[in-house]
Amino acid sequence: MEKDTIVALSTYPLPSAIAVIRISGPDTFEIIKKIFFSINLDETDNFLKSKRILGYIKNNNEIIDEVILNLYKSPKSYTGEDMAEISCHGNPIIINNILNLLIKSGARIAEPGEFTKRAFLNGKMDLSQAEAVCEIINAKNDIALKIALNQLTGKEHKFITELHSDILNLLTHLEAEIDFAHEDIHKLSSEQIKIELKKIIQKIDYLIRNSESGILLKEGIKITITGAVNTGKSSLLNILANKNKAIVTHIPGTTRDIIEDSIYIDGFPIKIFDTAGIRKTDDIVEKEGIKRTFDAIESADIILFLIDNSREINNDDIEIYNKIKNKQHILILNKTDLPPKITEKSIKDYLGIKNTENIIKISCLKNIGINNLTEAIKNIIINKNILDINEIIVANMRHKKALINARNYMNDAFEIAKTSAYELIAFDLKKASDEIASIIGKITSEDILENIFRNFCIGK
Ligand SMILES: Nc1nc2c(ncn2[C@@H]2O[C@H](COP(=O)(O)OP(=O)(O)OP(=O)(O)O)[C@@H](O)[C@H]2O)c(=O)[nH]1
Ligand SMILES: [Mg+2]
Structure with a gap:
């Protein structure tokens, strides 16, 4: 006290x-x-x-x-x-x-x-709950708040506490075999050890997977708008951000720097980036802008790829599409208020897209189709981003790092388990246990002793 x-x-x-x-x-x-x-x-x-x-x-x-x-x-x-x-x-x-x-x-x-x-x-309270108190106070959106409340009320706490005692239990067995080899203690076979290790690894992996989406949700899902020049990227940013953030002109190559804004789509926090249109150019400033576009494409969680529906597909469109097609993206035809020059056939022929159902048609000028677009974005977030709010979501970088460290130690332990070097397995398990314990702020070495004592009644 x-x-x-x-x-x-x-x-x-x-x-x-x-x-x-x-x-x-x-x-x-x-x-x-x-x-x-x-x-x-x-x-x-x-x-x-x-x-x-x-x-x-x-x-x-x-x-x-x-x-x-x-x-x-x-x-x-x-x-x-x-x-x-x-x-x-x-x-x-x-x-x-x-x-x-x-x-x-x-x-x-x-x-x-x-x-x-x-x-x-x-x-x-444990350390993760103490952290949750701070996160609840500072949560900037509904979802961050929900995650922090879950963390405080104990879903994560319960799961991690159980995970921690799984590791301790296994460690207890190993340490008892090492320290009290002469006593009559049930021995775990190397196969059994591997099975137990695997179970623990699966649990850690589950948390690591969910930490990706948790941190994503807390910090904002990154959406990059890309496309050839003049396709309406800045116009789209302005509509989604609901303000005149980016300059819009009829001059191709208007946007040079990345323009960023924070928005919400159906409660999901988004960081949205408008980028320089991609084309071949000798202009030094524009070249640098295009380089930044590629960086923003690289780091995006979702890409909005715009094509101008009022002109035919050109080489820039094809080149950009090839760069983004294997990433999470939405293909958008803009300027649908103008007479169309793009057909289903040209999309299939030039871009090689067989199923054109998911293409979203919009007009930034007339504000048409934007709801369909936000719906599509939401569906990706919910369905493809592995996200279920009801799952345990680890939204804390410190926890994530500890989980990854623990996972590495567990991997080592699993490798060593192929031999029967109990001391070495125990060493890695102890390290993994410390990492997991650090999430909830427990001190481990005493725990292990206590666990041995309780389970085996040694020294009576
Ligand atoms: N008719 C029509 N014009 C549009 C639409 N969306 C954008 N425009 C016009 O297209 C031109 C280019 O729009 P921007 O939003 O600046 O396009 P951008 O892709 O950001 O262009 P860069 O930054 O130069 O790459 C402007 O004159 C817009 O008014 C649309 O839906 N319909
Ligand atoms: Mg622009």
């Missing part, structure tokens, strides 16, 4: 109906006694028996505010320590006065995240 008693405003420091000030630490109730005076109880000492109570915050005899005080006795509090929450009027002057008074009475201002850190140190 920490020695300091900390205090902080938990709500936003702007004029509002109510503000909440939190206090946590061993001196909480002593400090509260100095400044809080109950309205209904004469005995100031008595109020500590209540959980919620109306009263005044006073500086000497001067009333600073009328407040509701909530009291939480250790360990039944967010931090696990003695805690209090003062709900006062949300006037910044009042808030400051109360904070100053609390500091004068012995508390200190909390560091960022210190309440949650104490909650973790006192075993009220």
Whole structure:
């Protein structure tokens, strides 16, 4: 337990109906006694028996505010320590006065995240849940919020805790065989070890797979608009972003730099990139722009490939299509308000596309077909991006790195398991276990000892 008693405003420091000030630490109730005076109880000492109570915050005899005080006795509090929450009027002057008074009475201002850190140190939550608290507060869209809530309420926690104990159990067997070879302990065959390792690897792989989509969703799915010059790429960006972000002119080669915006499609966070049209050119600036287009194509999760429906397919279209056809893409015919020059046959002949059903026809000028396009984008996100919100989604880079490290150690262990070097397998398992434990903030070596002790009753 920490020695300091900390205090902080938990709500936003702007004029509002109510503000909440939190206090946590061993001196909480002593400090509260100095400044809080109950309205209904004469005995100031008595109020500590209540959980919620109306009263005044006073500086000497001067009333600073009328407040509701909530009291939480250790360990039944967010931090696990003695805690209090003062709900006062949300006037910044009042808030400051109360904070100053609390500091004068012995508390200190909390560091960022210190309440949650104490909650973790006192075993009220694991590390991934502590991280989720921060992510819930900072979630910028519905989906990020849902993922963080899932992380807090325990789906990921449960899965990882089970995974961790799977590894520990196997390790327990191996260590027991190494350390207590003379005792009569059931031995695992090398085949059994491999089966157990495989099961664990599958679980880690499942989480790694889901971390791809989790991080994608949290940071935004990257969509790059590409195509030949003048096909309407910037016009499309402006429609999807719902603002005049990119310059649109009839001059081919208008866009040079990458133009980026953050948008939502059906709640999915998207980073959308408009790019320089691709064509052969000697213009140095345009050349650099086209190079950047290729980079944006490379890093895209989904490509929107535009063709101008009012002119015939040209070599630029064919070349670009060949570059993107094996990546996740949507083929879009733009300018369908003009007389068409592109036919189903020309698409088949020049681009080699057999099934033209998925081609989306739009007109940026007349705002036609945009709903079909956003629907198609959404379908790709949901169906092809391996994403199911109801699955366990790992959306945290630290967790992902730990999972990948654990996976590498497990691979090594699996290779070694082909021989029967238990020490070496155990070494890798221990490393993998540490990585998984680091996600939830457990300390492992003691766990292993405890596990051996519990399972085998050695040393009785
Ligand atoms: N008729 C018609 N014109 C369009 C449509 N979409 C775009 N345009 C026009 O086509 C021209 C080029 O549009 P942009 O959006 O600048 O095309 P771009 O692909 O960004 O062009 P670059 O940046 O030069 O590669 C402009 O004059 C637009 O007004 C459409 O759906 N119908
Ligand atoms: Mg443009």
